[in-house]
Amino acid sequence: SLDQLFAQLKRFADEGDYNKADPVIKKILKEAPQDKDALLCRLCSLIQQGKYDNALTFIKSKRDLLSGVDLTFQESYCYYRLHKTKTALELLQSQANPNDKCKELLAQVLYRLENYKECITVYRNLIKNSQDDFENERETNLAAACALLS
Amino acid sequence: KPLFFxxxxxxxxxxxxDHRM
Ligand SMILES: [K+]
Structure with missing residues (x-):
């Protein structure tokens, strides 16, 4: 049943096992093609598998079903990985109040576009306001931007 | 090239x- 499939999916999701999760997601979507949770899992799975073009097509085709869900981060991240960096930048900058995920990606986009000054500003803001598992990585990225600016 | 994550x-x-469980 759908409940059993979701329980199975949650187990794989908690383990971060995207390879095992994917067939379960497909089974759920076969039974419930409009299920928002399953659609969001599928999108995540596509991105984790590196299928960025497929993920962008998926976002476009499911936009109506997922109306009310902000997919700016996922969409921008796909463009970033496809090296369509300016498109990613435009999407991220179109937001009035970007969340932390989007700010994190914005910093990476600015770094790749060699806009180190703005990149540093975003990282300093993120470092001041965050407390998570990526503090060291963020300091490393900030140091990289500082090194390239000077 | 500096390390960048x-x-x-x-x-x-x-x-x-969680809400599906
Ligand atoms: K901090």
Missing amino acids: DIANNYVEFPSL
């Missing part, structure tokens, strides 16, 4: 499925 990748996450 893709931190954003960690935010490509499944939605919480």
Whole structure:
């Protein structure tokens, strides 16, 4: 049943096992093609598998079903990985109040576009306001931007 | 080329499925 499939999916999701999760997601979507949770899992799975073009097509085709869900981060991240960096930048900058995920990606986009000054500003803001598992990585990225600016 | 991490990748996450349990 759908409940059993979701329980199975949650187990794989908690383990971060995207390879095992994917067939379960497909089974759920076969039974419930409009299920928002399953659609969001599928999108995540596509991105984790590196299928960025497929993920962008998926976002476009499911936009109506997922109306009310902000997919700016996922969409921008796909463009970033496809090296369509300016498109990613435009999407991220179109937001009035970007969340932390989007700010994190914005910093990476600015770094790749060699806009180190703005990149540093975003990282300093993120470092001041965050407390998570990526503090060291963020300091490393900030140091990289500082090194390239000077 | 300095070391630089893709931190954003960690935010490509499944939605919480708690409400489905
Ligand atoms: K901090």
